[in-house]
Amino acid sequence: MAETTTAPTPAPAGSADEIRDMTYAESVRETLGDLLQADPRVFLMGEDIGVYGGAFGVTTGLFERFGKERVRDTPISEIAIVGAGVGAALCDLRPIVELQFSDFAACAMDQIVNQAAKIHFMLGGAARVPLVIRAPAGSGTGAAAQHSQSLEAWFAHIPGLKVVMPATGADAKGLLHTAVDDPNPVVFLEHKLLYRERGPVPRRHYVPLGQAAVRRRGEHLTIVATSIMVGKSLAAADELAKRASRSRWSTLAPSGRSTRPRS
Amino acid sequence: MRHLAKEPEIARQALETMWKCRRLEEAVDQLFARGLMHGTMHLSIGQEASATGTCLALRPDDMITSTHRGHSHCVAKGADLERMMAELLARDTGYCRGRGGSMHIADVATGNLGANGIVAGGIPIAVGAALAQRLTNSGRVVVSFFGDGAANEGAFHEAANMAAVWQLPVVFVCENNHYGMSMAADEAFAIENISARAAAYGFPGVTVDGNDLQEVYEMVTVAVDRARSGRGPTLVENVTYRWKGHSKSDKNLYRTREEIAAWQERDPIARFEEAVEQAGGLTRAEIDNARRVATEAVRNAIRAANAAPPAPVDRELLLNAVYAEVS
Numbered sequence: 001m002a003e004t005t006t007a008p009t010p011a012p013a014g015s016a017d018e019i020r021d022m023t024y025a026e027s028v029r030e031t032l033g034d035l036l037q038a039d040p041r042v043f044l045m046g047e048d049i050g051v052y053g054g055a056f057g058v059t060t061g062l063f064e065r066f067g068k069e070r071v072r073d074t075p076i077s078e079i080a081i082v083g084a085g086v087g088a089a090l091c092d093l094r095p096i097v098e099l100q101f102s103d104f105a106a107c108a109m110d111q112i113v114n115q116a117a118k119i120h121f122m123l124g125g126a127a128r129v130p131l132v133i134r135a136p137a138g139s140g141t142g143a144a145a146q147h148s149q150s151l152e153a154w155f156a157h158i159p160g161l162k163v164v165m166p167a168t169g170a171d172a173k174g175l176l177h178t179a180v181d182d183p184n185p186v187v188f189l190e191h192k193l194l195y196r197e198r199g200p201v202p203r204r205h206y207v208p209l210g211q212a213a214v215r216r217r218g219e220h221l222t223i224v225a226t227s228i229m230v231g232k233s234l235a236a237a238d239e240l241a242k243r244a245s246r247s248r249w250s251t252l253a254p255s256g257r258s259t260r261p262r263s
Numbered sequence: 264m265r266h267l268a269k270e271p272e273i274a275r276q277a278l279e280t281m282w283k284c285r286r287l288e289e290a291v292d293q294l295f296a297r298g299l300m301h302g303t304m305h306l307s308i309g310q311e312a313s314a315t316g317t318c319l320a321l322r323p324d325d326m327i328t329s330t331h332r333g334h335s336h337c338v339a340k341g342a343d344l345e346r347m348m349a350e351l352l353a354r355d356t357g358y359c360r361g362r363g364g365s366m367h368i369a370d371v372a373t374g375n376l377g378a379n380g381i382v383a384g385g386i387p388i389a390v391g392a393a394l395a396q397r398l399t400n401s402g403r404v405v406v407s408f409f410g411d412g413a414a415n416e417g418a419f420h421e422a423a424n425m426a427a428v429w430q431l432p433v434v435f436v437c438e439n440n441h442y443g444m445s446m447a448a449d450e451a452f453a454i455e456n457i458s459a460r461a462a463a464y465g466f467p468g469v470t471v472d473g474n475d476l477q478e479v480y481e482m483v484t485v486a487v488d489r490a491r492s493g494r495g496p497t498l499v500e501n502v503t504y505r506w507k508g509h510s511k512s513d514k515n516l517y518r519t520r521e522e523i524a525a526w527q528e529r530d531p532i533a534r535f536e537e538a539v540e541q542a543g544g545l546t547r548a549e550i551d552n553a554r555r556v557a558t559e560a561v562r563n564a565i566r567a568a569n570a571a572p573p574a575p576v577d578r579e580l581l582l583n584a585v586y587a588e589v590s
Contacts, residue, residue: 008590043398069398075428080421083387084394087328087405090376091395110418114381115388120587122367123377124360128587159585183587209589 008181009039009094014203025058025195027169028134031176032059032096036066039094042180043070045081046098046134055100056136056195078107082133086116086185089131094180101147102135102189105155116185117160128183132176137165137189138228152226155187162186162209167230169199174207182209191228264484266542267319267477268535274544275553277319277476281311281532282557283344284335288507290561291334291351291365295511300351304365305332309474309506312531313438314339316479317406317501320487326374326392326405328385331366332438332505333378336408341373344564354571361574362584374403382443383409383416386435390422393433393490404432404490406483412443414457423496427464430495434486435461437500438473444509445517461498473501474531477538503531 012034022030035042044059050073053060063071074081078099085097099105105112116129139148155163162184166172172190179186186209207213212224215234225233267273288308294300307314314335318327321340329336337347342358350357350368358368369377376392379385389407396403413419414437426433437457441448454460461468467489471482479501486497504526508515515523539545545553 075421075424077421077425079418080387080390080425083384083418083422084391084425087376087388087391087393088395088398089391090371090388091326091392091399093395093398095391110381110384111387115379115384119377121585122359122363123369123371124358124362125584125587126359126369127371127377162586182589 009035009042009177012038012204016202016204018203019200020203021198022169022201023195024166024169024172024190024197024199025056027173027201028058028176028190029060029062030201031173033062033065035094035096035177035180036062036070041092041094042096043072043088043093044096044098045072045074045085047074047076047081047100049073049098054098056192058136058190058195059098078104079111082108082111082131083115085131085133086111086119086129089116089129089185090119090127094130094132096132096134096180099133099135102137102151103146103149105133105135105151105187112155112161112185112187113158117158120184121160129185130180130183131185132179132188133185134188134190136192136195138191138193140193152187152189160185163189164209165189165191165227167194167225167227169197169201170205171207171213173201174205175209177206178209189227194228194231197231264481267480267544268538268542269544271544271549273319274539275549277315277535278532278539278545278550278553279557280315280318280339281476281535282554283560284311284314284338285532286558286561287338287344287347287564288334290565292507294352294565301353302364303510304334304351305510306507307332307335307505309526309531310438310440310501310503311335312476312479312535313436313473313501313503314408316476317408317436317483317499319480320483321374321404321406324374324401325403325487326376326389328376328389328392328405328407329368329378330385330408330410330413330438331378331380331382332410332440333368333408334365337368337370337375337378340370340375342368342370342375344560345567346370348561348564348568349571352568352571353574354568355574356568356571357574362581383413383418383422385409386413386416386419386422387425389433390426390431393426393431394429396432397429402491404434404487406434406436406487408436408438410443411437411439411441411448411457412446412451413437414460415443415451423460423464423498426496427466430493432490432493433496434483434490435496435498436483437498439500439502440505442505442509442517447517456500458498458500464496466496466498468498468500470500470502473503474529474534476531476535504529
């Protein structure tokens, strides 16, 4: 009855060859819209994600398209937001909950760590928690110490959680699709400074969790990076290549994806 | 409203359920004392009417979330005693394949979304399950069991308020057994009745004699009807008492023998047996038989669980069990 099924979300309209230039935030928004459109099990829940459009404008327009039942503004109650997501996921829905800032996960940590992450194991596999927790993360906006943290190391140390940190708009789309299809709880961290970054985004895109993307090959140096640091690493590689071109320095293999390796 | 003690079939079912709860926990107590069961456990002996009366008010497809003191909820919701015992005895045939033990028994097939080792941890989950029922128009109701201690957790506040503003089909059943471990409810609350808190969220709250099966059944039925018809949550406070300690190592330093004895005088099972006899629902022989049936069922469950294969201690198997497989 409450057992979760494994059916993936239906594919969105459009083709993988249709590449558009759009921002990271637009890519996340389009993907959320596609997921809501394609799968009645998907709904969004979070603080100010409705008419306001989210603190960073990521969900702008979705409330108008899908209504208040499926794009649910919540009271400022992080425990209840994540906990209700866990309960709905146990009942085979595909909740995508938003924590307004990843820092606020601290308020909801019991539900993330002791509930969402552990239920599948503790119940001997009798239940799954296909929950996605989205949160803007990282520093650089001048918002001080309670709105700027990078807490991915916390989450990555919790057995049962998967952590995803997309580096580009295209990655955000492809990884959000697979995160929602994943039967495990996924913490999906979007760097605030990436939201306005533009780049090519395919209309349809899937990226597997837990596989590194090799962005550049070389022979002398490996840089492993996630999220915003992928772009910075590539820029650094360009710089190093200029300065040390005679020494064949241009060796980089940044990884932009999930911190959770899969065997 | 049904008069449980008068109707033979339901009276028998209620008695069997309460005796199964009681006998199962007495057995667990003994198995621990003899070193035949490991880990930890929390007994709800003395609180059987709360679990049983509440679950009698539910449909089989309704759901519950339970607590660390959850054996009786599990039994009353219709769990298989053999799989419960197997879980407690760390057998591969247990509800959680021996990985959860006493504190994490769940039975999704009977709508039990799980006991919980975190006080109040299940309350927001119940609200989410209720939200799922709303979104899928399933017509199902979710009951969240929790103790007096949980009512002082932030999770209770957030979950109760969210359920209220969204008018979700959930019933909050607070089993006030007077102590959060050693902390007396008198000292942990500045209000007399925990049910009074419901007013702060804008839904009804009622305090019930939690050792009176009929009263629990009636109040929860009203609350379930209200939830099912879209009128939102209710807080039902079942006032009861646990006869045993908080957990296996409790020396009962925070309460007196007299207090425990006084509550044992209010045994919910004996009270219901008396009510059944008086109402004429069952004869004394039939009442005794219900107890025998339950005792036998628990004995068989222990026998079967003992014969079942132990949960395998296999590193690879356990590591692979942390994540659900991606299809």
